[in-house]
Amino acid sequence: MTVNRNYAPNVLMDMLHQEMPLDIGSFDLRGHDMKPALFIIDEVVGFCTPDAGNLAPVTGDPNITAIQNMVKRTDELARQFTAKGYPIWAFRDQHLPDVPEPPYPPHCIIGSGEELLVPELRWLHECDGATVVPKRCISGFVAHQNDLISWMNYQGVTHAVVTGICTDICNTDFVNPLLSARNAQMFPGLQEIVLYTEACATYNLTIDTCQAINLPDTASHPAEPMHYIGLKIMHGRGAHLADDLILA
Ligand SMILES: [Zn+2]
Numbered sequence: 431m432t433v434n435r436n437y438a439p440n441v442l443m444d445m446l447h448q449e450m451p452l453d454i455g456s457f458d459l460r461g462h463d464m465k466p467a468l469f470i471i472d473e474v475v476g477f478c479t480p481d482a483g484n485l486a487p488v489t490g491d492p493n494i495t496a497i498q499n500m501v502k503r504t505d506e507l508a509r510q511f512t513a514k515g516y517p518i519w520a521f522r523d524q525h526l527p528d529v530p531e532p533p534y535p536p537h538c539i540i541g542s543g544e545e546l547l548v549p550e551l552r553w554l555h556e557c558d559g560a561t562v563v564p565k566r567c568i569s570g571f572v573a574h575q576n577d578l579i580s581w582m583n584y585q586g587v588t589h590a591v592v593t594g595i596c597t598d599i600c601n602t603d604f605v606n607p608l609l610s611a612r613n614a615q616m617f618p619g620l621q622e623i624v625l626y627t628e629a630c631a632t633y634n635l636t637i638d639t640c641q642a643i644n645l646p647d648t649a650s651h652p653a654e655p656m657h658y659i660g661l662k663i664m665h666g667r668g669a670h671l672a673d674d675l676i677l678a
Pocket residue numbers: 523524525531537538566567568
């Protein structure tokens with residue numbers, strides 16, 4: 431079965447841009463009193479490597495390019511942060527075999543290899559400035575709230591720079607509570623939360639694919655509009671969106 435469309439393929443994105451515009455630009459992190467920290471969300475094999483598991487992109491998916499670009503930009507940014515002595519906090523989604531995470535199928539099971547950082551980022555395990563932590567639920571904030579608050583306040587983080595996957599799921603569920611916690615003055619030094627849009631991506635499941643593999647139409651999750659909507663929601667809550675970070 432195929433979808434009967436009576437509109438151009440890009441009309442949805444055109445409408446989103448027109449009806450719900452975003453303000454994306456450069457963000458300058460060069461202030462003397464700034465201490466940015468980089469957050470990397472779930473750039474693991476099970477979400478990024480083609481055909482690596484139930485929630486990995488499938489060979490031929492055009493969204494693989496966006497995911498590969500995210501990994502490349504994250505690696506570049508992490509090396510810049512490390513060179514400047516700025517701290518990094520990386521989440522790795524991972525689950526026990528007998529503990530499901532509804533509504534998702536089994537993914538990133540410990541020992542499967544899916545839970546490992548993508549090869550490009552494994553150097554973070556040996557990096558003194560990087561903290562790599564497991565996470566067993568969508569929200570990294572929920573998973574590590576106490577440790578995270580202590581770590582950020584100890585580091586004196588003024589700006590949280592966020593990268594990773596998925597823009598509208600784990601990134602949103604990390605950034606929105608972080609914004610609330612900042613506004614509740616749980617981080618005395620935290621000023622701004624910045625999404626680095628070039629290093630964020632989400633998964634792609636078109637309605638055609640849903641129908642081809644007998645998933646309900648409501649499971650559809652086209653990457654480009656869902657990425658955009660994720661950015662819109664975080665932007666609306668007070669996060670900055672930057673496609674360019676000026677570090678020095
Ligand atoms: Zn998970």
